Amino acid sequence: MICDHAPAPRSDWTREDVAGLFDLPFGDLAFRAQTVHRQCFPANEVQLSELLSIKTGGCPENCGYCSQSAHFETGLAASKLMDVDAVRARARSAKAGGAQRFCMGAAWRDVKDRDLPDLVAMVRAVKAEGLESCMTLGMLTEPQARALADAGLDFYNHNIDTSPEYYGEVVTTRTLDDRFATLAAVREAGMAVCCGGIVGMGEGREDRVGMLWLLATQSPHPQSVPINALMPTTGTPLGTSEPVGALEFVRTIAVARILMPRSVVRIAAGRENMSEECQALAFLVGANSIFVGDRLLTTGNPARARDQRLFAELGLRASGGAPFATSARP
Numbered sequence: 001m002i003c004d005h006a007p008a009p010r011s012d013w014t015r016e017d018v019a020g021l022f023d024l025p026f027g028d029l030a031f032r033a034q035t036v037h038r039q040c041f042p043a044n045e046v047q048l049s050e051l052l053s054i055k056t057g058g059c060p061e062n063c064g065y066c067s068q069s070a071h072f073e074t075g076l077a078a079s080k081l082m083d084v085d086a087v088r089a090r091a092r093s094a095k096a097g098g099a100q101r102f103c104m105g106a107a108w109r110d111v112k113d114r115d116l117p118d119l120v121a122m123v124r125a126v127k128a129e130g131l132e133s134c135m136t137l138g139m140l141t142e143p144q145a146r147a148l149a150d151a152g153l154d155f156y157n158h159n160i161d162t163s164p165e166y167y168g169e170v171v172t173t174r175t176l177d178d179r180f181a182t183l184a185a186v187r188e189a190g191m192a193v194c195c196g197g198i199v200g201m202g203e204g205r206e207d208r209v210g211m212l213w214l215l216a217t218q219s220p221h222p223q224s225v226p227i228n229a230l231m232p233t234t235g236t237p238l239g240t241s242e243p244v245g246a247l248e249f250v251r252t253i254a255v256a257r258i259l260m261p262r263s264v265v266r267i268a269a270g271r272e273n274m275s276e277e278c279q280a281l282a283f284l285v286g287a288n289s290i291f292v293g294d295r296l297l298t299t300g301n302p303a304r305a306r307d308q309r310l311f312a313e314l315g316l317r318a319s320g321g322a323p324f325a326t327s328a329r330p
């Protein structure tokens with residue numbers, strides 16, 4: 001990372017600071033965010049990540065946005081933990097398609113020790129393909145976090161999702177304190193933290209302020225900050241929420257970039273419903289990673305050919321020097 005001329009990262013932001021950034025005239029906000037971005041990261045470079053659902057559906061948590069919760073009728077078929085060789089094959093094709101990072105997600109509330117040997121083998125397999133690795137499996141105990149770190153897991157994703165005030169409207173089967181306990185175990189084990197949230201769940205601007213404030217007052221900042229635009233799923237309580245406008249999404253990315261200058265800010269879920277102009281602005285104000293491939297965990301993502309065209313049109317390149325190739329995926 002370059003970052004020689006950037007101000008030192010701060011974790012003492014107030015909610016007023018964050019609200020003030022959101023309120024800036026759009027041009028001033030975009031200029032400030034892009035300036036910070038260019039101080040810390042190579043311009044025009046975006047990290048390509050691939051996502052794989054290693055265990056789908058049947059989750060005991062009641063996250064009101066999620067297709068995989070057993071509390072809602074979403075028509076999604078549940079499946080068992082994938083086989084390690086199948087995960088290795090998907091990681092290999094992700095690498096062949098230009099991905100630098102591979103993220104594995106499981107629809108679990110927490111990790112069971114009986115699954116640890118397979119999870120450890122998956123991490124080793126992904127690392128052996130030369131990929132940055134990330135997992136998101138629900139809550140972890142300290143020994144489980146250490147076992148994954150020892151296997152070589154680079155990042156653990158565990159989102160706070162929204163503001164402290166709106167949290168109870170989104171999920172009631174766990175608390176924010178539960179989330180912070182797992183994040184502490186992840187840090188303690190020496191892994192990097194991937195922690196972000198979702199917009200477009202019916203929250204207000206003040207909740208987007210609260211969410212970014214919660215992220216940016218962690219010390220150190222999460223090294224990776226995924227900003228998801230809700231992928232609405234029929235049957236979930238939040239599935240009919242009003243989406244946030246494109247410019248409000250871009251403002252959220254820009255404020256995240258300014259607050260957490262050295263973190264990778266990801267446009268995570270939601271690109272399928274986003275215009276190319278919205279994505280272009282998000283890159284301009286500091287987003288520097290996307291998920292590629294036509295599936296996220298259970299919902300859709302833009303076709304690779306569409307993303308390749310967008311990269312060509314914007315003059316973006318994949319970080320890590322790999323060409324953004326057509327995936328070898330069947």
Ligand code: SAM
Pocket residue numbers: 059065066067105106107108109136137138139157158159161196197198228229230231232233269270297299
């Ligand atoms: N079960 C684990 C957990 O919740 O931590 C890991 C998997 S979960 C699907 C990972 C993250 O994806 C969630 O924390 C949430 O922020 C995001 N997510 C889930 N469903 C989503 C949706 N429909 N739209 C946008 N983001 C979503």
Ligand code: DTB
Pocket residue numbers: 051067103105136157159196197226227228231268269296297298299300
């Ligand atoms: C994150 O914040 N976004 C990704 C990743 N972490 C695991 C997941 C998005 C899931 C979108 C809904 C789905 O496909 O089921």
Ligand code: SF4
Pocket residue numbers: 059060061062063066067068069070106107108109138
């Ligand atoms: Fe389960 Fe994760 Fe979905 Fe919540 S977001 S219901 S914890 S899979």
